[in-house]
Every structure is written in structure tokens, then in C-alpha cells.
Amino acid sequence: MLKNHNNNTKLLLDISNEGRRAFTLPECDVPSQEITDKDNLISNINLPEVSQLDLVRYFTNLSQKNFSIDTNFYPLGSCTMKYNPKVNDQIASLDGFSGIHPYQPQETVQGAIELLYDLQKLLGKVTGLEGVSLSPLAGAQGEYSGLLIARMFHESNGDSKRNIALVPDSAHGTNPASAKMAGLEVVTVKSDEEGNIDIENLKELANEKTAVFMITIPSTLGIFEPNILEITKIIHENGGLVYADGANLNALLGLVKLSDLGVDICHSNLHKTFSTPHGGGGPGSGPVMVNSKLKKFLPYPVAEKNNNDYNLIKPENSIGTINGFYGSFLIAVRAYSYIRSLGKNGIKSISENAIINANYIQSQLKDFYEVFSDRYCMHETVISAKKQKKNGISALDIAKRLLDYGVHAPTMYFPLIVEEALMIEPTESETKETLDNFISIMLKIHDEVTNSPEVVKNAPHNVFHKRLDEALAARNPILKWKK
Ligand SMILES: *Cc1c(COP(=O)(O)O)cnc(C)c1O
Numbered sequence: 001m002l003k004n005h006n007n008n009t010k011l012l013l014d015i016s017n018e019g020r021r022a023f024t025l026p027e028c029d030v031p032s033q034e035i036t037d038k039d040n041l042i043s044n045i046n047l048p049e050v051s052q053l054d055l056v057r058y059f060t061n062l063s064q065k066n067f068s069i070d071t072n073f074y075p076l077g078s079c080t081m082k083y084n085p086k087v088n089d090q091i092a093s094l095d096g097f098s099g100i101h102p103y104q105p106q107e108t109v110q111g112a113i114e115l116l117y118d119l120q121k122l123l124g125k126v127t128g129l130e131g132v133s134l135s136p137l138a139g140a141q142g143e144y145s146g147l148l149i150a151r152m153f154h155e156s157n158g159d160s161k162r163n164i165a166l167v168p169d170s171a172h173g174t175n176p177a178s179a180k181m182a183g184l185e186v187v188t189v190k191s192d193e194e195g196n197i198d199i200e201n202l203k204e205l206a207n208e209k210t211a212v213f214m215i216t217i218p219s220t221l222g223i224f225e226p227n228i229l230e231i232t233k234i235i236h237e238n239g240g241l242v243y244a245d246g247a248n249l250n251a252l253l254g255l256v257k258l259s260d261l262g263v264d265i266c267h268s269n270l271h272k273t274f275s276t277p278h279g280g281g282g283p284g285s286g287p288v289m290v291n292s293k294l295k296k297f298l299p300y301p302v303a304e305k306n307n308n309d310y311n312l313i314k315p316e317n318s319i320g321t322i323n324g325f326y327g328s329f330l331i332a333v334r335a336y337s338y339i340r341s342l343g344k345n346g347i348k349s350i351s352e353n354a355i356i357n358a359n360y361i362q363s364q365l366k367d368f369y370e371v372f373s374d375r376y377c378m379h380e381t382v383i384s385a386k387k388q389k390k391n392g393i394s395a396l397d398i399a400k401r402l403l404d405y406g407v408h409a410p411t412m413y414f415p416l417i418v419e420e421a422l423m424i425e426p427t428e429s430e431t432k433e434t435l436d437n438f439i440s441i442m443l444k445i446h447d448e449v450t451n452s453p454e455v456v457k458n459a460p461h462n463v464f465h466k467r468l469d470e471a472l473a474a475r476n477p478i479l480k481w482k483k
Pocket residue numbers: 078079137138139140141172174216245247248269284286
């Protein structure tokens with residue numbers, strides 16, 4: 001069980017003692033200045049006055065009320081919340097990377113531009129799509145850029161009637177949203193009972209108005225689309241482009257190149273697969289990758305090499321800039337360091353281990369929980385609490401009960417096409433012992449569902465906060481300290 005020995009809820013103000021300080025400032029060695037704009041001064045703000053040790057304990061205790069991958073198992077599917085090796089953070093915090101300014105002349109930051117150039121090359125190799133812009137700040141922005149590129153491509157061919165994005169019903173929610181923002185009309189393609197694209201439906205829908213077909217690979221059900229080659233062929237025969245949502249490349253690295261599947265454009269989330277933590281709203285990085293015929297439309301800046309000089313350039317028919325400066329530079333540094341430290345074989349073993357780990361869990365749970373698909377899964381497996389529902393226990397209850405056992409809840413109720421879904425992604429970093437522990441917890445919960453359902457129904461019991469009103473917390477977050 002998760003130990004919860006630190007239930008210290010005292011606020012700093014409660015332990016405040018007038019005159020106590022957590023710091024000493026050095027003697028002032030510059031002349032003191034009168035403050036002229038006194039109207040904007042606030043007095044009596046009643047800040048806590050505490051010792052340094054109390055301050056350290058306060059924030060350390062606060063941090064431990066949170067769940068984190070550094071303390072516990074975090075099987076969050078569809079989002080690859082994996083462990084990020086610390087060395088990549090250390091490298092990103094080197095002065096030469098973290099201390100440079102975006103307005104510095106390019107000749108003074110040649111090393112930084114070289115890194116961007118090399119990372120573009122590496123991502124081009126991983127996906128087989130050699131045109132890369134690191135500019136997008138999130139997966140969704142990568143999608144948006146990719147879709148604008150598709151539009152520009154058709155327009156430049158005098159083919160501006162093409163205004164439809166075909167999007168499967170199993171797609172990640174950002175896909176139809178990005179298509180709409182890029183000025184395309186979204187038409188939904190059905191999935192069959194096995195979670196594959198319904199080919200007959202796709203054939204009916206693909207036509208001279210198809211601008212792009214968007215497919216999440218691996219699908220949000222954690223499975224590989226077996227008919228992918230036929231699908232991309234149908235789209236190409238109808239003059240459309242194929243967009244792959246490669247936000248989670250954890251199952252494909254070193255094993256499958258998206259270009260070999262007939263993909264023309266994709267994005268990938270450096271803040272999922274390539275060693276930047278995510279969650280809590282950022283920062284992110286969602287590079288967009290395209291094949292050679294689409295390169296000239298990429299958003300700028302793109303890093304280029306001329307002899308021994310590195311430059312940031314604007315591609316010939318660029319869709320423009322999609323944000324300020326160069327994208328999330330320090331995330332690019334982490335991704336570069338991650339790929340280089342692993343090397344070609346290391347990169348491949350990430351996907352192999354991620355896939356084996358997910359399948360191991362699937363095989364051990366399938367007699368107790370309904371598994372969406374009996375096929376081998378990729379980096380994540382989708383199980384359902386349908387059986388447990390008969391005892392009045394929902395996916396939400398199980399997710400909450402996991403917290404009591406020191407495991408973060410998996411993604412729940414997604415993908416939408418699976419009832420009572422729990423989407424589990426162990427990632428490549430976990431040992432077999434951790435997976436076995438998780439499996440035994442899931443089986444214990446399964447027992448509790450039959451023998452003591454109330455315990456599960458009222459979970460969590462051992463965490464600082466019990467069940468929250470999650471909708472209210474998201475709609476009306478209170479982020480400011482109030483007196
Ligand atoms: C996370 C994710 C996205 C969106 O990425 P953001 O950086 O959150 O915009 C898109 N598609 C898939 C499959 C994802 O998992």
C-alpha cells in the first residue's frame with residue numbers, strides 16, 4: 001500500500017513567526033534608489049515568515065502529496081508518460097544551451113543550430129520522412145502545420161477543391177480539431193468490430209475532394225492497422241495525402257518507418273517519446289515531418305547546412321511561422337541527447353521492450369478482465385471493466401483503487417469506442433518485477449470486486465485527497481494563493 005505518513009497539512013502561514021527568515025542577503029553594494037511609482041506598491045501582503053528548514057520541509061512534503069513517475073509506477077496509456085533519463089535533463093541545462101538568447105546572431109550560436117540540424121536528420125531517419133521542422137510547440141500544432149502543408153500542396157497543384165479530411169472514429173481527439181482549424185471539413189471513417197479501419201467505408205468516402213486522410217499509428221486502441229498498405233494506396237489513388245499521427249512513436253522506433261507505410265506527413269511528440277516529461281500543460285514539442293515533395297512547404301525556421309555553416313532558413317513555399325522563434329529548443333536538446341545516447345540499437349530496443357511489456361500485461365490480465373482485442377498489442381493494451389460492472393464496479397472505481405496500492409491510474413474511458421475502458425501502457429523502462437507487482441494488484445482488485453466491492457467503490461482510502469470533482473477542478477481551477 002502507498003505509505004502516507006506525511007499528512008502534514010499545515011500551511012506556511014500557520015507556522016509563520018514574525019522576523020523569522022529563510023535567507024540572508026549579502027550587503028547591498030549599489031546605491032539605494034527611491035521608488036517613484038508608489039501607487040503600485042502593495043503593503044501588508046502578509047507573507048509567511050519561516051526558517052529555511054521549515055520552508056524546505058513544507059515544499060518537500062507538498063511534492064510528496066503528488067504522484068510521480070520518480071516515486072511510483074505510472075501505466076498511463078495513449079500518452080507515454082515514461083521515465084526520462086536524468087542525463088538528458090543535465091545536458092539540456094548546460095550553460096551553452098540554456099543560457100543562449102533567441103535574438104543572438106546566428107554566427108554566435110552555430111552549435112545550437114548544428115544540434116537542430118542533426119536532430120532534424122535523426123527524426124527524418126526514424127520516420128523515413130526527410131523534411132523536418134522542429135518549430136511546432138505541441139502535437140496538435142504539428143498536426144495543424146501538417147494539414148496546412150497538405151492544403152498548400154493541393155492548392156499549388158491547382159487542386160483547391162480538395163477540402164476534406166477523412167478521420168477514423170478511433171482517432172485521437174486533436175485530429176479532427178486540427179483539421180477543422182486548418183480549414184478542412186472533417187468526415188468520419190468507421191472502424192470495424194476489431195478496431196481496424198472499415199475498408200469498404202473508406203473506399204466509399206475517398207474521392208476527388210479528399211485532401212488528406214489522418215491515421216493514428218499505432219491506433220488509439222494500441223493495435224497496428226493490418227491493412228495500412230491497402231489504405232494508403234486507396235488514398236493515393238484518389239489523389240489525397242496520408243497524415244500519420246505519430247505522437248507516440250514508442251512502438252515503432254527502429255522497427256517501422258512511417259514512409260514505408262505510405263505516409264506523406266506526420267508529427268511526433270518529443271515530450272512523449274523523446275525524453276521530455278509532459279503533463280500539466282507544457283512545454284511541448286511536436287515536430288512535423290514530410291516527404292521530399294512537401295519539404296518546400298515546411299514552417300520556418302528550418303536548420304540547414306552550407307559547407308561548414310549552419311543557418312536557419314525559410315523554405316521556398318513555407319506555410320509561414322506558427323510561433324515565435326525556433327520551437328522548444330531545450331526539448332530538442334533532450335531529444336537529441338536521448339537518441340544519441342541510445343544509438344541505433346538502443347532506439348530499437350525501446351520499442352521492442354515497450355511492446356513486450358504491454359503484451360505481457362495483456363496476457364496476464366485477459367482471464368480476469370475483458371481485453372479489447374485478443375491480437376498482440378503494441379505499446380499499450382486496452383482492457384475493459386465490463387465484467388466488473390456487473391458487480392457495480394466501474395473503470396473509474398478500479399482506477400481509484402489502484403491509487404491505494406501505489407499505482408497511478410491508467411487512462412480511463414478512452415478510446416471512446418470501448419465500454420469501461422482502461423488503457424494501460426507500462427513503457428519500456430519498467431522491470432518484470434514491477435510489471436508482476438502491477439499484475440498481482442490488478443488480480444487483487446478483481447478479487448475485491450467479488451468479495452468486498454465496497455472497498456473498491458469507496459476508494460481511494462490511503463491518499464491525501466479522496467475523490468475529487470474532476471470536472472470542476474478542470475473548469476474552475478484555483479491557481480492563485482489566497483490569503
Ligand atoms: C498526445 C497526443 C496528441 C496531442 O499532442 P499534444 O502535444 O497534447 O498537442 C495527438 N495525438 C495522439 C495520438 C496523442 O497521444
